[in-house]
Amino acid sequence: MSYVLAIITAFSSSNVKEITLKARGQAITTAVDVAEITRSRFLKDLKVSSIAIGTAEMPPREGETKSRMVSTIEIGMQKP
Amino acid sequence: MSYVLAIITAFSSSNVKEITLKARGQAITTAVDVAEITRSRFLKDLKVSSIAIGTAEMPPREGETKSRMVSTIEIGMQKP
Numbered sequence A, B: 001m002s003y004v005l006a007i008i009t010a011f012s013s014s015n016v017k018e019i020t021l022k023a024r025g026q027a028i029t030t031a032v033d034v035a036e037i038t039r040s041r042f043l044k045d046l047k048v049s050s051i052a053i054g055t056a057e058m059p060p061r062e063g064e065t066k067s068r069m070v071s072t073i074e075i076g077m078q079k080p
Helices: A001-014 A027-042 B002-012 B027-042
Strands: A018-024 A047-058 A067-080 B018-025 B047-058 B068-078
Touching: A001 A018, A001 A027, A018 A027, A018 A047, A018 B002, A018 B068, A027 A067, A027 B027, A027 B047, A047 B027, A047 B047, A067 B027, B002 B018, B018 B027, B018 B047, B027 B068
Parallel strands: none
Antiparallel strands: A018 A067, A047 A067, B018 B068, B047 B068
């Protein structure tokens, strides 16, 4: 809900027309939830303008030697 | 990896040009992973043709009375 509030706050500024949510790994589900909750409950005129998925390389965790690949998502949301 | 294999198998049939991955809730991350792994490691000419997000209503779990809203994703993948 703090992400939803951040989006509402950003859009309440009159010069903000579009924001992009970015997430990777397990947070991808959270990003989709945030976009859906914002759009269905709060800012009903908001449109999802773009969705892109990709892969990012993360440095190895402590004690590991290989870097890991994680999926990413970018969700653009636009005021009419 | 079993989902990746299912996609490769589907596309190996010559009359399949497009498949759609559908997932909801925590499985959204898995769907993005599956799309990215298939595209980056196995079928490199595959294109993501569409991505849509939405909300679905799920019946209440045992012992609960309210239905829950879950986020959904649909990822379309296309052969050239």
